[in-house]
Amino acid sequence: MSAAANLTRHVVAKVGDIPENGSKLVKVKGRPIALFHVDGEYFAISNVCPHEGGSLCHGKLVGLIRSKEPGVYERSRPFEMLQCPWHGWEFDIRTGQSYCDPDSIKARSYAVTVKDGAELAEGPFVAETFPVSVEGQYVLIEMK
């Protein structure tokens, strides 16, 4: 484990469970976590929107839209921004930071890794209720 000793890795999903540009809601230690899959990468942020508590796993993944001047729309980072389904606040799925106020309003994000089942068989990790077999790959998140 590369992280600090007090962090534990939790197996939360099997690769393939989360469709491309889609999401999955998981629970770790009772906390709801929204998992996302974009172009072979996986991301995890708290499912609770820091604004009013909207369920972020139900939000849409969209591109980052910026503009240098009125009438010009520049789209980058396709599907890497999450829009809360309630009020549309945008969060960077890589950091959880809100677009409009990145320093003070953010959704908690968690480090994600993908491991082979065979590797996981050697531990250490916490699978809680999630069954792991040596076949396939798994998504793990780090949490205290």
Add this chain to the structure above:
Amino acid sequence: MGHIAATGLIDCDIHPAVPGMKALLPYFDAHWQEVIDARGVDGLDLAYYPPNAPISARPDWRVPGRKPGSTLADMQSQALDAFGISHGVLNCLYGGPAMYSADLSAAICRATNAWMAAEWLDKDDRLRASIVIPIQNVELAVDEIERWAPDRRFVQILVLGAHEALLGQRHHWPIFKAAEKHGLPIAIHAGSAMRHAPTANGWPSTLYEEHCSFTLTFQSQLLSLIAEGVFTKFPALRVVLLESGIAWLPSFFWRGTKMWRGMRKEIPWVDASPAAIVRDRVRFSLQTWDLPQDPTQLDQLLEQIEADDIFLFSTDYPHWRFDGDDPTRGLPASLLAKALRETPLATYPRLKEAV
């Protein structure tokens, strides 16, 4: 005289009244002189300030036989000298900009600007003025700005609170481009060319409702300027709201910022909160404010607005906004420290040249 004993007051909203079309006639060309005479065009005072209505002039400023605020001598004795004003910005509310014919509007605006230059600016070097423009035709409006911009005594451009369309819309941009180029803020004054009802539910029945609903008009225009990206496109442009009141600002900030957080993708050029944009680029005249009776509530309001450098001293002469000789009565000294002089000078680059 209370707070205003300080010297060097800058009054950002004084209204010189056009005595009548006869006074403007020398400033039209022969064609328009004939039109004005033949049609009997006259009495174009805006409906908001009918000359005989109480609000249109303080009783002690009324002089029998002439329209309040229509002579320089009255303005000097009643306001400039009385309040110790070092510089005053003339905002003429005569109806030229409201005409339906853009050509007639342009002719009256041109005559009004020429009249202000000759009858007021030339005669008292404390005075500055706003250029009035025929905004219903953007080309003619820009022509009028270009005509007067070389005269540095014209320090801003004046438009009515409501006209044909929301101000931020792109067809108006040549006006903002000219304004920015010449260092002229755009002032929006309470008033309407009566193209649209002042409420979103149609025409009100009373003048009272019309005056109360000014704040809605101002908010619509300010929102339009922000959302359409005028402040992004013209980074040096400043906007001045005259007689807008300020008590609506906290809710405008809160709602504007909340909605921006959720919907800013529609207007991605707005890359700061509406509140931040307003604090940075928009200024507000003091008269007329909606003051709470409890002064501690004013302190709360100012705390919520979170800016002490966005207010401009104004008397709104000759309109009846206050009695006595202190137009700053009721306002906290901390606020007035900047509003009386510092913020006006920071708002009007051309005024700064003169002092």
